[in-house]
Amino acid sequence: xxxxxxxxxxxxxxxxxxxxxxxxxxxxxxxxxxxxxxxxxxxxxxxxxxxxxxxxxxxxxxxxxxxxxxxxxxxxxxxxxxxxxxxxxxxxxxxxxxxxxxxxxxxxxxxxxxxxxxxxxxxxxxxxxxxxxxxxxxxxxxxxxxxxxxxxxxxxxxxxxxxx
Amino acid sequence: xxxxxxxxxxxxxxxxxxxxxxxxxxxxxxxxxxxxxxxxxxxxxxxxxxxxxxxxxxxxxxxxxxxxxxxxxxxxxxxxxxxxxxxxxxxxxxxxxxxxxxxxxxxxxxxxxxxxxxxxxxxxxxxxxxxxxxxxxxxxxxxxxxxxxxxxxxxxxxxxxxxxxxxxxxxxxxxxxxxxxxxxxxxxxxxxxxxxxxxxxxxxxxxxxxxxxxxxxxxxxxxxxxxxxxxxxxxxxxxxxxxxxxxxxxxxxxxxxxxxxxxxxxxxxxxxxxxxxxxxxxxxxxxxxxxxxxxxxxxxxxxxxxxxxxxxxxxxxxxxxxxxxxxxxxxxxxxxxxxxxxxxxxxxxxxxxxxxxxxxxxxxxxxxxxxxxxxxxxxxxxxxxxxxxxxxxxxxxxxxxxxxxxxxxxxxxxxxxxxxxxxxxxxxxxxxxxxxxxxxxxxxxxxxxxxxxxxxxxxxxxxxxxxxxxxxxxxxxxxxxxxxxxxxxxxxxxxxxxxxxxxxx
Amino acid sequence: xxxxxxxxxxxxxxxxxxxxxxxxxxxxxxxxxxxxxxxxxxxxxxxxxxxxxxxxxxxxxxxxxxxxxxxxxxxxxxxxxxxxxxxxxxxxxxxxxxxxxxxxxxxxxxxxxxxxxxxxxxxxxxxxxxxxxxxxxxxxxxxxxxxxxxxxxxxxxxxxxxxxxxxxxxxxxxxxxxxxxxxxxxxxxxxxxxxxxxxxxxxxxxxxxxxxxxxxxxxxxxxxxxxxxxxxxxxxxxxxxxxxxxxxxxxxxxxxxxxxxxxxxxxxxxxxxxxxxxxxxxxxxxxxxxxxxxxxxxxxxxxxxxxxxxxxx
Numbered sequence: 001x002x003x004x005x006x007x008x009x010x011x012x013x014x015x016x017x018x019x020x021x022x023x024x025x026x027x028x029x030x031x032x033x034x035x036x037x038x039x040x041x042x043x044x045x046x047x048x049x050x051x052x053x054x055x056x057x058x059x060x061x062x063x064x065x066x067x068x069x070x071x072x073x074x075x076x077x078x079x080x081x082x083x084x085x086x087x088x089x090x091x092x093x094x095x096x097x098x099x100x101x102x103x104x105x106x107x108x109x110x111x112x113x114x115x116x117x118x119x120x121x122x123x124x125x126x127x128x129x130x131x132x133x134x135x136x137x138x139x140x141x142x143x144x145x146x147x148x149x150x151x152x153x154x155x156x157x158x159x160x161x162x163x164x
Numbered sequence: 165x166x167x168x169x170x171x172x173x174x175x176x177x178x179x180x181x182x183x184x185x186x187x188x189x190x191x192x193x194x195x196x197x198x199x200x201x202x203x204x205x206x207x208x209x210x211x212x213x214x215x216x217x218x219x220x221x222x223x224x225x226x227x228x229x230x231x232x233x234x235x236x237x238x239x240x241x242x243x244x245x246x247x248x249x250x251x252x253x254x255x256x257x258x259x260x261x262x263x264x265x266x267x268x269x270x271x272x273x274x275x276x277x278x279x280x281x282x283x284x285x286x287x288x289x290x291x292x293x294x295x296x297x298x299x300x301x302x303x304x305x306x307x308x309x310x311x312x313x314x315x316x317x318x319x320x321x322x323x324x325x326x327x328x329x330x331x332x333x334x335x336x337x338x339x340x341x342x343x344x345x346x347x348x349x350x351x352x353x354x355x356x357x358x359x360x361x362x363x364x365x366x367x368x369x370x371x372x373x374x375x376x377x378x379x380x381x382x383x384x385x386x387x388x389x390x391x392x393x394x395x396x397x398x399x400x401x402x403x404x405x406x407x408x409x410x411x412x413x414x415x416x417x418x419x420x421x422x423x424x425x426x427x428x429x430x431x432x433x434x435x436x437x438x439x440x441x442x443x444x445x446x447x448x449x450x451x452x453x454x455x456x457x458x459x460x461x462x463x464x465x466x467x468x469x470x471x472x473x474x475x476x477x478x479x480x481x482x483x484x485x486x487x488x489x490x491x492x493x494x495x496x497x498x499x500x501x502x503x504x505x506x507x508x509x510x511x512x513x514x515x516x517x518x519x520x521x522x523x524x525x526x527x528x529x530x531x532x533x534x535x536x537x538x539x540x541x542x543x544x545x546x547x548x549x550x551x552x553x554x555x556x557x558x559x560x561x562x563x564x565x566x567x568x569x570x571x572x573x574x575x576x577x578x579x580x581x582x583x584x585x586x587x588x589x590x591x592x593x594x595x596x597x598x599x600x601x602x603x604x605x606x607x608x609x610x611x612x613x614x615x616x617x618x619x620x621x622x623x624x625x626x627x628x629x630x631x632x633x634x635x636x637x638x639x640x641x642x643x644x645x646x647x648x649x650x651x652x653x654x655x656x657x658x659x660x661x662x663x664x665x666x667x668x669x
Numbered sequence: 670x671x672x673x674x675x676x677x678x679x680x681x682x683x684x685x686x687x688x689x690x691x692x693x694x695x696x697x698x699x700x701x702x703x704x705x706x707x708x709x710x711x712x713x714x715x716x717x718x719x720x721x722x723x724x725x726x727x728x729x730x731x732x733x734x735x736x737x738x739x740x741x742x743x744x745x746x747x748x749x750x751x752x753x754x755x756x757x758x759x760x761x762x763x764x765x766x767x768x769x770x771x772x773x774x775x776x777x778x779x780x781x782x783x784x785x786x787x788x789x790x791x792x793x794x795x796x797x798x799x800x801x802x803x804x805x806x807x808x809x810x811x812x813x814x815x816x817x818x819x820x821x822x823x824x825x826x827x828x829x830x831x832x833x834x835x836x837x838x839x840x841x842x843x844x845x846x847x848x849x850x851x852x853x854x855x856x857x858x859x860x861x862x863x864x865x866x867x868x869x870x871x872x873x874x875x876x877x878x879x880x881x882x883x884x885x886x887x888x889x890x891x892x893x894x895x896x897x898x899x900x901x902x903x904x905x906x907x908x909x910x911x912x913x914x915x916x917x918x919x920x921x922x923x924x925x926x927x928x929x930x931x932x933x934x935x936x937x938x939x940x941x942x943x944x945x946x947x948x949x950x951x952x953x954x955x956x957x958x959x960x961x962x963x964x965x966x967x968x969x970x971x972x973x974x975x976x977x978x979x980x981x982x
Contacts, residue, residue: 019594023335026342033357043810043842044619048349051612052356055341062335069331076595081388089384089561090586096565097578109565113558119387120554128558136562149211149570150692150726210704307860308844348731351845353764353819353980362738365731365765432854486857486874572728574739617844621813621861 015078016070023063030056085119092116104154105144109136170517171293174525183226186219187526187533190227194234195537199241200567203371205251205476206493207571208235213500225523228500229530232493233285236476237534240277240469245270245548246560248379252370253436253472255602256444258378260457260464267460270546271404276414276462277469278538279406284422284470285531288477291426292484293524297513300485303431308618309629311431313638315611318438320642321445322603332596340604343368350613351620363576370606372568376581377598379564381588383557388589404546414466417447421470428471429478436475437606443471445645477527484520485513690722691931693914694752696736698729705948706780706912707753713940719931732761732821738769744917748924751777755912757821759964759971763981764820771964774915775925778932779960781945782911782953783867785826785886786896790859791879798883798902801863802834809840815852815861819845820980822910823852823865825971826886828978833904838977856880867910868894869949911953913960929956 034049034056069075092115099108113132114125122128133156140157143149153161177183190212197208212231219227239254244261257277264273291299306314326333346357347367358364406414424446425439447463448454457464476493483494501523513520551559568581588598615629622628630636691714695707704727711723728736733754744750752774762770789795795804805812809831816823824845828838844861846852853871856864857879864871864880868891874880882896886908890898899906916928935941936954945952955963975981 015594026339030342030345030357037354037356042352042620043623044616045624046616046619048352048354048356051608052342052345055338055345055608058334058338059342062331062338065331066335078593078595079389081385081593082390083388085387085390086384086589089380089387090582092561093380093565093578093582093585097575097582100569100573100575100578105569109562112565113562116383116387116558116561117554120557122554132558132562139562139566143566143570150573150724151566151569152573206698210708213708304854304858307855307858348765349819350847351819353845355765362731362735362765362767366729366735432851482854486853573726574728613847617846620842620844623810623842 013070013073013075016066016075020063020066020070023059023066027056027059027063030059088115088119092119100152102154104157105140105151106133106137106156107154109139110134170521171525174518174521174523175528177222177522178226178525178529183223184529184533186223186227187230187530188537190230191234191530191533191537192230194231194236195238195241195534196234198235198238200238200563200570203251203567203570205232205235205239206496208238209493209496209500213496221519222522225519226526226529228497229523229526230533232497233473233476233527233530233534235493236473237278237281237538240281240472241274241545244273244277244465245545246379246556247382248560248564249374252374252602252606253440253475254469255374255378255437255599256440256468257465257472259444259599260461263458263460264462264465265549269460269462270549271542272406272410272462273460273465274542274545275404275406275539276410276418276466278535278542280414280418280421280466280470281473282531282535283418284425284472284474285477285534286528287419287422288426288429288474289524289527289531292477292480292527293521296481296485299427299430299481303427303482305634306431307632308614308621309632309635310638312611312614312618312629313635313642314428314438315607315614317638317642317645318441318607319611320645321441322600322607323646326597326600329595332594333600336591336596336598337600337604340601340606341608343373343601344605344608344612350609351616361576363574367609368580368605369572369577370602371571372577372580373584373605374602375564375568376584377588377591377602379560380581380585381592381598383561384585384589385592386553386557404543410462413453413462416450417443417463417467418470420446420450421467421472422474424467425471425474426478429475430481431478432482436472436479437603439471439475440468441603443467480527690724690749691720692724692726692750694736694740694750695725695727696729696733696740696752696754696758698727702912703733703753703755706914709941709944709948710751710753710914710935713935713938713944714931717935717938717940719934719938731765731767732818733758734761734765734767734769737762737771737774738767741769741773741918745919746924747917748920748928750917751928752915753912754915756910756967756971759968760820760822760825760975763972763975771915771968774918775920775928776913776915776960776964777925777929778936778956779911779913779953779963780936781950782909783869783951784891785822785865785908785910786868786871787826787830787883787885787899788856788864788871788875788880789862789883790856791881792859793862793881795863795883796881798897798899798904801883802830802902802904804862805831805834805836805841809836810842812863813842813844813861814863814865815844815846815855816865817846817852819843820975820978821845822867822908824978824980825974826865826906826908828974829906829908830899830904832974832977833899833906838974839979841978872949909953932956 030052034052037049092112095115096108096112099111110129110133113136114128117128118125137156140151144151145161193212194208197203197211198205209231239249239251240257243249243254243258245265247258247262249255249258261273261277264270322337323333346364348355348365355365421443424443428439429436444464444467447467448457451457451461451463453461479494483498565578565581568577591598618629630639693707693710695704697703707725711725714720714723728739736752737754737758740750740752758771787798789801795801814827816827824843827841827843831838831841846855852864852866855861857874868885871880871882875882884899884902885891885894885896886906887898888907914932916925933956942952
């Protein structure tokens with residue numbers, strides 16, 4: 001912290017300004033939502049809309065504070081990040097989400113496994129996807145067949161366990 | 165026969181080799197399922213309960229006790245090694261535990277968690293056995309206003325996990341509070357911030373959020389730091405066992421954690437997380453090495469882990485003496501007890517002594533087997549960190565999503581996992597602490613509900629909140645904890661400023 | 670143990686074609702009444718060979734309406750899918766404006782049920798239902814009632830009691846707790862004036878003398894329970910918190926008959942009766958046209974009382 005504080009050129013931090021705007025938007029949505037709630041405070045005087053309002057005003061205050069720090073350049077330096085690996089993992093999670101009920105747990109999760117490995121440098125998807133599917137299938141078998149956990153089954157699972 | 169004779173008789177039965185084996189199987193199964201991020205002890209016990217039906221009464225009771233303790237303990241291992249807490253009560257463990265693991269001190273972290281859990285379990289089970297009827301009387305004095313005061317105190321303790329910026333800590337906390345408003349309002353049944361999406365009616369699942377913030381956010385962040393790809397974590401530096409100084413720094417937190425966690429677990433609306441928060445803040449206050457907090461202080465693992473396990477035993481106090489299931493786990497345990505013909509309630513200790521003492525003996529044995537299973541495994545667990553990163557993180561995400569899917573196989577839940585994972589990534593990027601947002605999500609609804617219940621009972625009179633001595637004392641402690649550091653900091657800052665002014669001359 | 674593992678393995682692999690592999694949706698978190706009902710059905714159906722493999726899936730949320738909506742949309746025509754539900758769902762469908770109602774599934778049978786009980790702490794000056802009603806008439810705000818979630822069975826019961834006593838139901842001071850356990854703690858701790866929940870929740874405390882049972886919501890006195898009914902106390906209120914099982918929408922008569930037969934076989938088994946006795950649930954099995962008539966009656970009554978309390982417009 002103290003290192004950045006004494007960096008001579010203090011610059012405005014646009015990213016932090018976006019955060020401040022985001023906080024204000026969240027607060028606005030909460031105030032808008034609380035306005036349409038019926039006042040059912042009953043005997044307590046504190047109804048369902050009260051707490052969201054308090055939180056929203058808190059967020060507004062924090063938004064202003066963030067904006068001030070952003071203008072003064074008080075935000076810490078951000079670590080350098082490579083976008084590609086992050087996107088690979090996001091893609092893997094999205095693929096799993098979309099394939100889960102179509103292709104079953106093993107295939108969907110196998111793809112997540114391979115994409116995550118790809119993000120960390122194992123680039124050969126032709127090798128990692130089958131590996132991931134195999135591993136996910138073993139996990140599926142243990143948890144759904146032995147421990148009776150409800151995990152979605154797809155073509156692969158039905159092929160090997162016709163009853164599942 | 166006196167209580168002690170019953171206990172000895174129960175212990176003698178539970179120490180037979182076959183019984184020990186059942187306890188070991190129970191502990192192993194409980195740990196194996198409980199270790200999955202997103203599968204808490206409640207689901208673990210629910211899934212594994214049918215396994216115990218196949219055995220006779222004594223055998224099933226002991227295996228059941230093993231599953232319970234195994235499920236409670238399982239979450240801490242992944243918290244420490246992989247920074248992926250399995251359930252809300254082990255979030256605090258991840259704070260210091262994972263920092264220790266990264267410095268190659270995963271062994272001592274796991275050991276202090278295991279031994280702390282054992283000691284807390286032992287003391288708390290004995291307290292349960294001999295003092296339950298008295299403890300429950302005290303616990304019942306807690307009404308909505310006392311709980312509200314307790315929540316306020318817990319909120320103050322969150323600041324212990326704020327890191328180096330009050331602004332970013334508070335922002336994280338308020339985001340958690342905002343998320344906590346989503347869903348049906350408990351007291352009036354009105355839907356808030358659900359935007360017409362029915363799945364949001366039930367609010368945001370704490371486990372999904374915790375797994376997303378910690379496991380997914382962490383994976384994204386590490387992946388983004390390309391430079392680290394080829395270097396390995398220092399898996400083991402120094403001994404994997406606890407050193408003399410580790411012991412010296414752990415035993416007091418274990419005991420303090422036990423005595424914080426047990427009574428809070430015994431309170432019908434306490435909750436295991438609150439005990440871990442309070443224990444963490446206490447250790448940070450009392451530690452001789454406060455500067456190590458946030459960088460892997462062993463006290464920050466020892467205390468909360470002990471508090472977590474002690475509150476698990478504490479939950480059994482209202483369950484056995486009042487028949488009150490105060491958590492989802494306890495509700496499932498109640499179903500389990502009924503299977504064995506045990507009807508919890510005020511008359512239990514009088515009408516069914518053999519079974520009750522059998523259960524308590526089983527808990528003691530299961531607690532011991534947990535230690536037997538886990539201490540030798542530490543060496544193996546630590547090896548997990550030597551798994552090359554691509555496979556390690558691929559595995560973490562596989563198991564993190566498995567937990568979420570197993571608890572609720574919906575596309576929407578996975579979408580939330582992804583969304584909060586990205587949020588967690590962004591927060592890491594800008595230096596926002598992760599713990600306060602999760603803590604806000606947990607504490608927010610509790611504090612709101614207790615406040616509104618208290619005001620409803622008093623018909624809107626705010627003075628009612630401080631008219632009970634317990635509530636007044638708790639609020640007083642909270643106020644002191646908030647104000648004193650501010651004064652000290654203001655003074656410190658003043659000195660620092662004058663120093664700076666002097667330097668510039 | 671080994672047997673269990675092997676049974677689990679074979680159950681998946683060697684499914685007999687004639688028998689259904691049921692999946693039961695418990696539209697609640699593990700531990701609650703619906704979850705326990707579903708898991709008890711699972712145990713009995715598997716052990717008695719009614720179905721070789723039964724899976725229980727929890728889809729929690731919003732008084733069961735989330736599970737219900739998912740069940741109705743994903744399983745049309747599937748005669749191997751079941752959902753557990755109950756009276757609470759009837760109210761939740763109304764308070765949450767749920768697009769899916771019980772008309773969108775095929776109710777099979779009512780399985781168990783419990784009556785509501787009104788209690789006060791043993792130390793309370795209130796001795797009977799008459800005393801409680803008098804206090805309520807003097808100042809409804811001063812009588813705080815602890816019970817389960819807003820709009821649930823307990824809340825409905827308090828609304829009905831107030832209405833029957835001639836007190837404005839919107840004026841009741843009802844304190845909603847997330848579960849029977851927390852409400853019970855508040856009553857035992859003397860935090861509230863009175864409590865309402867299912868009789869089973871209070872039974873042990875009443876026997877131990879820490880709670881005073883004022884009345885039960887049964888149509889006539891329950892054997893072994895020393896309390897008058899609400900009707901005897903001059904309040905025309907009768908309420909059963911029942912649990913049921915329903916099948917998917919779009920089943921033909923043959924499929925429906927098959928599911929109903931499997932459920933009947935389960936209910937009539939010794940194993941089911943033993944499980945009910947262990948858990949202290951009473952068998953209120955009701956199927957076919959009788960159940961449908963009962964359901965329609967409950968839906969109409971619930972809609973009226975929720976409007977009276979002000980939770981539904």
